[in-house]
């Protein structure tokens with residue numbers, strides 16, 4: 001977590017006074033001229049050199065000055081030192097570099113020098129990113145939109161920061177977050193970010209999830225070894241089923257398969273040994289006895305995964321075995337603890353996402369996370385942040401993102417996968433969630449509502465204000481509704497009155513950015529969400545409007561609105577982010593949606 005010298009706090013003030021001689025301000029640029037050089041150690045890593053280049057380029061964009069990068073074992077008087085090498089022999093020699101974790105860093109000022117340095121592989125790069133964000137005001141909203149403040153004179157006050165992320169694994173799984181540059185800018189490290197080694201690399205999984213039948217393909221092994229597969233209703237089966245986790249022969253077979261897979265992928269640090277995406281746990285006598293004794297199907301699962309993890313540890317001491325606590329295995333075992341090289345990924349799929357995870361409506365999940373907190377050595381969360389039936393309709397979970405990440409942190413969750421609408425650009429509030437989640441995954445103690453407002457104003461410009469009112473409107477309207485990840489378009493909170501107000505706010509938002517083609521495109525794309533619901537529920541909504549004596553908000557026919565909607569959804573070729581390609585996890589395209597919408601009966 002971020003530790004800062006706060007000048008207003010009395011304790012910090014004492015510390016600051018004591019070290020005032022060492023920590024002092026630094027001038028970076030004056031009147032568009034660089035007043036400092038950037039220095040990297042000759043022995044620095046490719047990532048540290050990359051960090052220095054990125055810093056130079058961004059400072060040039062901010063100030064207009066040209067920043068020289070020196071590769072030198074000594075730092076001149078006015079310098080930004082990037083990386084720990086030379087810093088250790090400079091005025092920053094008291095920094096405990098050897099203690100810094102792989103994503104931890106120090107930012108300090110002393111004698112007109114600035115130190116940006118962290119542990120390998122990503123610490124120094126993160127120091128640069130956080131420095132540019134926190135001290136220079138840079139924001140990287142999306143891969144195609146950022147804010148680079150223009151300041152021809154740039155002076156940095158006294159800094160003494162040591163920080164590291166709240167979660168070791170941070171993956172906001174949205175289409176717009178798969179961009180490597182955006183990912184390192186926003187300090188995400190999942191392998192879907194496609195980070196290069198220069199960009200610090202990522203946490204690599206071997207297989208990602210639901211890997212039982214990847215490890216033991218039934219087409220190859222079921223004929224000879226049906227006893228390795230689930231016994232369901234007295235019959236061995238591999239159809240929508242799992243493995244017989246208590247079978248000793250199968251266990252050793254999986255150990256060999258895991259070792260083989262890891263030898264093929266030496267970069268992997270985590271291997272998934274996890275249940276298939278269905279039910280049908282094995283009901284054989286041995287599996288059942290373990291599950292009964294542990295009060296959960298997680299009993300046979302954790303015994304199995306612990307066994308695999310123990311057997312691979314000598315050859316792969318740096319690899320962890322990841323498994324799911326998902327649906328029928330969500331409840332933690334009564335007595336079993338996981339080994340230190342086992343990761344349990346607890347999945348929130350059944351929850352009500354309108355309410356925080358620790359609210360009464362999610363009490364069963366909250367009880368499970370508390371249980372796993374005590375049982376799992378290393379707990380990750382697999383959380384859900386979109387409507388999978390309708391990626392593009394309003395899904396008012398915005399104000400639970402912060403509380404939920406705080407809840408995870410409180411229960412020793414160390415990694416978070418936030419599954420969003422990963423298949424297409426232009427899904428509902430995708431860009432907002434990706435950025436806000438990335439910021440909160442770094443530090444969930446930030447004011448999440450302030451982050452949301454900041455994004456709206458930054459990304460949508462003058463439309464930010466009505467859009468904030470839109471978010472509040474939907475939050476209020478959905479109060480008391482059980483918002484699942486399969487919420488239909490006719491959910492009670494998507495009724496005429498709320499939609500009419502929402503429509504009006506989006507029109508106000510479009511008006512606010514009229515004349516700015518780029519911002520208008522962003523707002524029009526966001527507007528698709530509300531119009532998606534109008535188009536789908538046209539006739540019943542119209543009847544509801546008439547019943548309540550309200551005027552119908554559209555002058556055009558359903559077909560014409562469908563055509564207009566499609567024109568926005570198709571976007572423009574030269575800007576891939578403007579193109580919506582899929583509107584649900586089922587793979588419905590915008591054209592199919594509009595075609596089917598046209599055929600719907602009243």
Ligand SMILES: [Zn+2]
Nearest residue numbers: 244282284287
């Ligand atoms: Zn069994």
